Amino acid sequence: xxxxxxxxxxxxxxxxxxxxxxxxxxxxxxxxxxxxxxxxxxxxxxxxxxxxxxxxxxxxxxxxxxxxxxxxxxxxxxxxxxxxxxxxxxxxxxxxxxxxxxxxxxxxxxxxxxxxxxxxxxxxxxxxxxxxxxxxxxxxxxxxxxxxxxxxxxxxxxxxxxxxxxxxxxxxxxxxxxxxxxxxxxxxxxxxxxxxxxxxxxxxxxxxxxxxxxxxxxxxxxxxxxxxx
Amino acid sequence: xxxxxxxxxxxxxxxxxxxxxxxxxxxxxxxxxxxxxxxxxxxxxxxxxxxxxxxxxxxxxxxxxxxxxxxxxxxxxxxxxxxxxxxxxxxxxxxxxxxxxxxxxxxxxxxxxxxxxxxxxxxxxxxxxxxxxxxxxxxxxxxxxxxxxxxxxxxxxxxxxxxxxxxxxxxxxxxxxxxxxxxxxxxxxxxxxxxxxxxxxxxxxxxxxxxxxxxxxxxxxxxxxxxxxxxxxxxxxxxxxxxxxxxxxxxxxxxxxxxxxxxxxxxxxxxxxxxxxxxxxxxxxxxxxxxxxxxxxxxxxxxxxxxxxxxxxxxxxxxxxxxxxxxxxxxxxxxxxxxxxxxxxx
Numbered sequence: 285x286x287x288x289x290x291x292x293x294x295x296x297x298x299x300x301x302x303x304x305x306x307x308x309x310x311x312x313x314x315x316x317x318x319x320x321x322x323x324x325x326x327x328x329x330x331x332x333x334x335x336x337x338x339x340x341x342x343x344x345x346x347x348x349x350x351x352x353x354x355x356x357x358x359x360x361x362x363x364x365x366x367x368x369x370x371x372x373x374x375x376x377x378x379x380x381x382x383x384x385x386x387x388x389x390x391x392x393x394x395x396x397x398x399x400x401x402x403x404x405x406x407x408x409x410x411x412x413x414x415x416x417x418x419x420x421x422x423x424x425x426x427x428x429x430x431x432x433x434x435x436x437x438x439x440x441x442x443x444x445x446x447x448x449x450x451x452x453x454x455x456x457x458x459x460x461x462x463x464x465x466x467x468x469x470x471x472x473x474x475x476x477x478x479x480x481x482x483x484x485x486x487x488x489x490x491x492x493x494x495x496x497x498x499x500x501x502x503x504x505x506x507x508x509x510x511x512x513x
Numbered sequence: 514x515x516x517x518x519x520x521x522x523x524x525x526x527x528x529x530x531x532x533x534x535x536x537x538x539x540x541x542x543x544x545x546x547x548x549x550x551x552x553x554x555x556x557x558x559x560x561x562x563x564x565x566x567x568x569x570x571x572x573x574x575x576x577x578x579x580x581x582x583x584x585x586x587x588x589x590x591x592x593x594x595x596x597x598x599x600x601x602x603x604x605x606x607x608x609x610x611x612x613x614x615x616x617x618x619x620x621x622x623x624x625x626x627x628x629x630x631x632x633x634x635x636x637x638x639x640x641x642x643x644x645x646x647x648x649x650x651x652x653x654x655x656x657x658x659x660x661x662x663x664x665x666x667x668x669x670x671x672x673x674x675x676x677x678x679x680x681x682x683x684x685x686x687x688x689x690x691x692x693x694x695x696x697x698x699x700x701x702x703x704x705x706x707x708x709x710x711x712x713x714x715x716x717x718x719x720x721x722x723x724x725x726x727x728x729x730x731x732x733x734x735x736x737x738x739x740x741x742x743x744x745x746x747x748x749x750x751x752x753x754x755x756x757x758x759x760x761x762x763x764x765x766x767x768x769x770x771x772x773x774x775x776x777x778x779x780x781x782x783x784x785x786x787x788x789x790x791x792x793x794x795x796x797x798x799x800x801x802x803x804x805x806x807x808x809x810x811x812x813x814x815x816x817x818x819x820x821x822x823x824x825x826x827x828x829x830x831x832x833x834x835x836x837x838x839x840x841x842x843x844x845x846x847x848x849x850x851x852x853x854x855x856x857x858x859x
Contacts (some may be wrong), residue, residue: 288619288621289537289619289762289770290538290766291538291539291542291614291617291618291621291623291624292538292541292545292621292623292766292770292808293623293806293809293810293829293833294542294543294545294546294549294770294774295773295774295826295828295829296774296810296813296814296826296827296829296830297774297776297777297813297824297826298548298776298822298823298824298825298826299775299776299824299825300775300823300824302823316740331838334579347631358824359824360828361825362825362826362827362828362831363824363825364814364817364818364822364824364825364827365823365825366817366820366821366823367826391819400568412787420555430763431694433696433823434688434694434695434778435684435688436680436684436688436692436820436821437690437820438684438689438694439689440689468741481518484537489630490661510730513820
């Protein structure tokens with residue numbers, strides 16, 4: 285404060301934790317989109333680009349972590365929120381995992397160069413496409429929190445947001461199917477890839493799968509937070 | 514005694530200082546919600562607050578002023594014994610309240626000017642019983658004081674209840690039904706101009722007494738004002754003092770506060786302001802001095818309980834309660850001590 289002679293009671297207005305929650309979701313989405321580029325580069329054998337993107341994703345993940353800490357600081361026990369603060373925190377956790385998994389996957393991509401069979405390449409790109417769809421749908425759901433707050437949880441807005449959650453879950457389910465098919469394909473190429481190659485790719489696919497899984501979990505917790513209000 | 518006698522001049526100057534403080538911080542707090550929601554600019558707020566504050570003070574400020582001047586300590590009786598005691602007592606009370614408010618403001622404590630002046634006036638009354646044999650402790654209007662203290666507890670609670678009801682109505686009848694809630698907020702920004710006016714009027718009607726209550730007692734003792742009435746020019750002194758406080762310092766406080774309150778939208782601001790103004794005007798009508806800012810805090814919590822705010826920091830309430838408990842005894846003690854010293858010196 286530039287001057288000190290102030291006596292105010294308007295500290296009663298706390299800072300909304302929901303805005304940084306929104307920014308945090310955007311960061312997570314950004315990390316996954318970057319990862320998509322990284323997988324694309326990997327498939328095309330551009331390992332230098334993979335490394336560059338890994339550094340970028342790492343930076344985004346770090347930013348997301350900082351935002352997460354800010355949100356935690358914004359909800360001390362004296363803060364009254366329109367939702368249960370514990371529900372908010374347990375929804376934030378899987379949302380944070382989205383960026384974490386993206387980061388982890390990008391790093392994994394930098395660890396090994398692999399000559400990929402064509403159908404595995406296509407499988408990876410399809411898996412990423414579905415993952416992106418899931419995360420985008422999730423981000424879209426989080427976007428609606430602002431309107432939910434503005435209308436102070438009107439029935440109409442609650443309905444709207446709750447309709448979006450199963451959509452995210454549906455997309456995650458489709459991603460999961462793609463993942464399983466891809467894992468099967470990887471084993472079909474066992475001879476070509478070798479044991480280490482198979483292990484590497486199976487882990488990679490599992491890591492990518494975790495991203496959509498986290499988005500779906502976060503959407504579910506978001507629904508719990510709204511319903512338990 | 515004339516207006517230019519040193520004692521009367523001292524009371525006027527101290528009263529103006531108190532008024533300046535009220536304008537610089539209390540009025541600024543009451544208007545902060547209008548700027549925070551983006552309904553009004555700083556310039557508009559200063560003009561609205563300045564005008565309506567003076568109108569409220571001059572046309573509706575006499576009841577609370579009269580209560581502070583002679584409702585707690587029976588000034589009329591004291592005047593018949595020795596008018597000088599009343600003038601000295603008024604000076605002691607206003608100085609004590611002024612000191613405490615200055616101290617509290619430097620340390621950012623959410624102290625109420627109302628609580629300070631009521632404590633200070635009581636302190637003078639108690640000290641006076643030691644100096645005048647005919648004046649005993651049971652002559653202080655404890656019942657009135659009790660009612661005032663109870664109203665300090667109930668006013669924020671009523672504010673919270675009213676704000677809760679107002680916002681809940683807006684929520685169910687409008688926010689949940691309209692196609693575009695953001696458009697509704699724009700309309701409420703216009704309504705908030707009226708609620709801001711109402712708050713400024715209410716504030717003037719109740720809080721001007723904190724500056725001119727003791728002054729009017731002193732003027733009455735000096736026979737400068739007719740018996741039993743509070744002339745409008747006395748209230749005007751207070752109103753103008755408050756506006757000067759707003760214009761020289763309060764606007765900066767509003768600016769700072771307004772920047773801090775970014776989450777408040779016009780529907781919420783309107784609900785809190787309208788509830789606050791209703792409660793404060795009601796108390797002005799009932800001649801009860803209450804804290805506008807504490808009522809506003811209650812109203813904000815009411816809107817929060819109705820699910821209208823993203824975050825309400827309840828730690829402020831604890832700070833208010835602490836400063837509340839400290840203020841009355843500290844102001845009373847300081848006032849009594851100043852009174853005793855002045856009695857020895859003069």
